[in-house]
Amino acid sequence: MLRVSNTLSKTKEEFIPLEGKKVKMFVCGPTVYDYTHIGHAKSYIGFDVIARYLRYRGYDLFYLQNITDIEDRLIKRANEQEISAKELADEFTKKYFDDMNDLNVTSVDKYENATDYIPQIIEQIQKLAEKGYAYEIDDGVYFDVSRFEEYGKLIHRSFEDIMKDEKVSRIEPNPQKQNEIDFSLWKRKKPNExxxxxxxxxxxxxxxxxxxxxxxxxxxxxxxIHGGGEDLIFPHHEAEIAQAEAFTGRVPFVKYWLHNRFLRIEGQKMSKSLGNYITAREAIDKHGAEVIRFFFSFNPYYRLIDFSHHKIEEAKAKLSKIRNTTENLQILAESEGEKGVDVSELIKKTRENMISAMDDNFNSADALAVIFEFIRKVNDEIRKNEIDSEGAQELLNLFGEFEEIFGVVLVVKREEKLTPEHEQLIKEREEARANKDWAKADEIRDKLKEQGIVLEDSQTGSVWKRIK
Ligand SMILES: [Zn+2]
Incomplete structure (x- = not known):
């Protein structure tokens, strides 16, 4: 049974879609005026794992994301660069897609630009005004928060309590507003906008x-499902609920609200002023997209995590440990040996454990622990020489399921064939070993190593691997 932590109810609830197995999910996309930072990468990878897992569990998911291509900061930045807001938005939308592509965030079905929805936006505002939720003042149209009785239900605070909050009441200050915390629906044009x-x-x-x-x-x-970063709970998502429920009269607008928690950089908050601001692109260039993907895939979205040198190195080591096992399995899958043990029970149990970890609010850290428990058992069998070609292939198929859910390549395909020269050298070395000509065997091994091929000897012969 899948359970998810719902910000709206503040509890972990059983996940029951509104309509059978159909799931509609919306996640707030980027404001495309700057590079995607590493915190965004965490969030989008987190929701990508959620989407992949829902599909793995048989849900018919439609995943929608918006692109905020018109916004104050975006207009300001475009004016500074003396280009149009559209040019700037197009440039950073492309960069965002490049980052997501490299990080293997591929689960989104549709991206929609805000500026393509102006008629629908106007229609919603008109209806809100007709129903008495919106009013017009000199600089635009605002939502009258006091008219929506349940305002504050997502952040779990009363209207009065929010009003008292000095930080909150400073949102878009304007003495003409009916309530300090009323938010803008339509902003009247200013010069150069x-x-x-x-x-x-x-x-x-x-x-x-x-x-x-x-x-x-x-x-x-x-x-x-509506997802987004924890910073969006208030006022952004609270405002969405007020607008939507006032507009449609239907409650709840969204059944499950999921929020991604931030990250820290070496134990500190990430900020441009602290000089520890990292873009997704910088992290990809430095550590490789696959390591970044692995790191965020296996840290649950709802956890505050530390993006530190130490943790990244740890992720790298874990990934290569998994890949080492899958390479050994590929060697076994190619080999012809005696009949080995039945691995179907191990596969079944591992799959069940993985599902029960992920069913608990997509706990990918527990899922990784399941994978390592599995690896330990597989390595034991490999050492005991108990896995035959068929078993090896079945085990590899399970790694294929993990790849599907977590979006990380765990099985790096061995290159199809060695060159004839490599094959000849390996053969000569086997002969030298059979003749106990250790000097010659070592010499050939060194020569192969120079060419990127390492040999591992065992009682039954030697296997080759490519140095990564
Ligand atoms: Zn949003």
Whole structure:
């Protein structure tokens, strides 16, 4: 039974989609004015694992993400660079896709730009105004938070409590607003800003309404999962709930709210001012995309984690340990030996344990522990020479299932064949060993090593591996 931690109920709940096995999931995408940072990478990999696991468990998932291609910071940055907001957004959207591609984040079915939803945004604002939830002042249209009784239900605070919070009430200060915490639905055009025509004059949408326009257009009034970073709970997601439920009259807008926790860099908060800000691209260039992917795939999305040199080295070592076992299994799968042990029970048990780890709110750290327990048992059997070619292939197939869920290559294919020269040398060395000509055997081994081939000797002969 799959259980998920729902921010809305503050409990771990059984996951029951609204409609049979169909699951609709929306995750807040990037604001494309700058490079994706390592914290975003953590979040998007986390939700990619969730999406992959839901599909693995037989759910028919549709995963939607928005791209915020119009926003204050984006407009400011574009003006500084003397290019249009669209040019800047296109440039960083492309970079975002490149990063996601390298990190093997491939589960999203559809990406939608906010600026492609202006008519739907206007329609939602109009209806909110008709229903008395929106009002117009000099600089645009606002949502009257006091009209939505359940405002605060996601952050689990009362309206009065939020009003008292000085930090919160400083959101978009404007003395004309009816409540300090009212948020913007439509911003009237200022000089040097891109704009669209609307019943309230030239302007552009507020941030929160972009997401409800995209999600309601694609999913309807209610859907299953909304994900995002923990920093988005308030006011962004709280505002989405208020807008959507006021607009459609249907409650709840979203059944399960999942939030990704941040990371720390060497124990510290990541910030540009501390000089420890790392972009996803820098991390990929430094450690390799596969190591970054492995690291985030096996750290659950809801955990605060430390992105440190030590932890990354540890992830690297773990990945190569797994790959070492899968290489040995590939060698066995290619070999012809005696009949080995039946591995079906081990496979069945491991799969069950992995599912029960992931069914507990996608606990990928526990899933990794299951994989290592499995590796330990497989290595034992390999040492005892108990695995035949067929068994080796079945075990490799299970690693294939892990790859599907976690998006990491665990089985690196051995190159099909050695060159005829390599094969000749290996043969000569076998002969030398048979004749106990150790000097010659060592000489050939060194020669092969120079060419990237290492030999491992055992009682039954030697096997080759490529040095990685
Ligand atoms: Zn969002």
């Amino acid at each position: 891109p704009s669209w025509d609307s019943p309230w004059g030239e302007g552009r949408p507020g941030w929160h309404i972009e997401d409800t326009a995209i999600s309601i257009t694609n999913f309807g009034a209610q859907y299953d």
